[in-house]
Amino acid sequence: MELQQLRYVVAVAETSNFTRAAERCRVVQSALSHQIAGLERELGARLFDRTSRRVRLTPAGEAFLPAARECLEAADRARAEVAAAGGEIRGRLAVGAIPTVAAVNLPVALRDYRLRHPRVHITLTSEGSTDLIERVRQGTVDVAFLGLPTRVEPKGVQSRRLGGGELVAVVAPDYHLTDHEVDLQSLADEPFIDFRSGAAGRAQSDEAFAAAGVRREVPFEVSSAELMVDLVRQCLGVGMLPAAYAPRFPDLRVIRLRNAPARVEHLIWGNRPSPAATAFLDLLRADHAEEVVA
Missing domain, CATH: 3.40.190.10 (Periplasmic binding protein-like II)
Known part of the structure; x- marks a missing residue:
């Protein structure tokens, strides 16, 4: 069993395609297929089911893949440790x-x-x-x-x-809220744009509103700050961002919160x-x- 064979198995498993795996490994497809076939003979089990339309791992392949990755990672780490001993980080x-x-x-x-x-x-x-x-x-x-x-x-x-810091509310320049500083209770009736429920980025806001006795509506759940900001710009609601991060969007208005959520x-x-x-x-x-x- 050789490291190169393990690399080929991992590449095929990740691409689900022998041609793309060969391109990733910079070898011709016939050489890659030959090496994997030799490994399968040595193991006494097929690692992949091959059809004209797709390639997928067999149960034996599913069992083999994590160990193959661990071997490759150990080999890479060994090379890096040797290089580091000589003063080179790689x-x-x-x-x-x-x-x-x-x-x-x-x-x-x-x-x-x-x-x-x-x-x-x-x-x-x-x-x-x-x-x-x-x-x-x-x-x-x-x-x-x-x-x-x-x-x-x-x-x-x-x-x-x-480090830690508080969150601030961000709104579009023409959003109807005009105060520069409010408490969470005054935002109870506003629609919010926030991260998905259960995410750590959402928990700090949910906990702060709950502690303030405020039930809020979050009709827009997002997975990125950029999408949150894009929706805020369209006056669809109020966003919540870390105070140290909000200045990256100078076109938005920042509203300070007296009982602000906080994060570390x-x-x-x-x-x-x-x-x-x-x-x-x-x-x-x-x-x-x-x-x-x-």
Whole structure:
């Protein structure tokens, strides 16, 4: 059993197509098919059901795939550890972030990291906090930036608080609300545009309104801050954004809240960070320390 065979299996499983898998692995399809057939003979089981229309994993393939990924990840980590021992950071860095991260200037941090460690392959995904915690637990994301209600701490991962802040209401310039500061009770009759129910980005608002004894309507549930802002611009309702993030949309009016919802941003990582992840954590720690001193 060879690592290359494992890479081919993973590529076919992820693309559900031998041709696309061969293109991803930069080999001719016949060579990829030959290698997978040899592996199946060695294992004594077929890994894929092949038809003229699709390719899918067999039960044996479903059982084999997680172990194949673990082997490839272990091999990549071994190479990265050897390189790090020689003073070179290489490998991969998978970063995750909520759409409204504000405690860190993430684009600048990624730029600085790439300049320092050009041999590292960086990827970025944007998801909700709950999903990112799970992905860090599983090891598919190395480092992530979250926003959670003040009473919540991420579990099953290493973490560090980056800072907290209150939320503000945002409305279109011609929205009928004219006050610059209100309490939550005065917004009880307004339609709201917020993240989906159950998401961490929604929980902080729901808890604050519940504590204030306010029942609100949320007819528009969104998965991104950009869509929330687009709907707010159309006067469809009131949006809720972190106070440090709202200035990115200068065309909207900001309404301060006397009993505002609050959140805390967290940096999380796995229990055994790779050399690439450790280097990113070191960069963030140094930059954050400079901000605190300043």
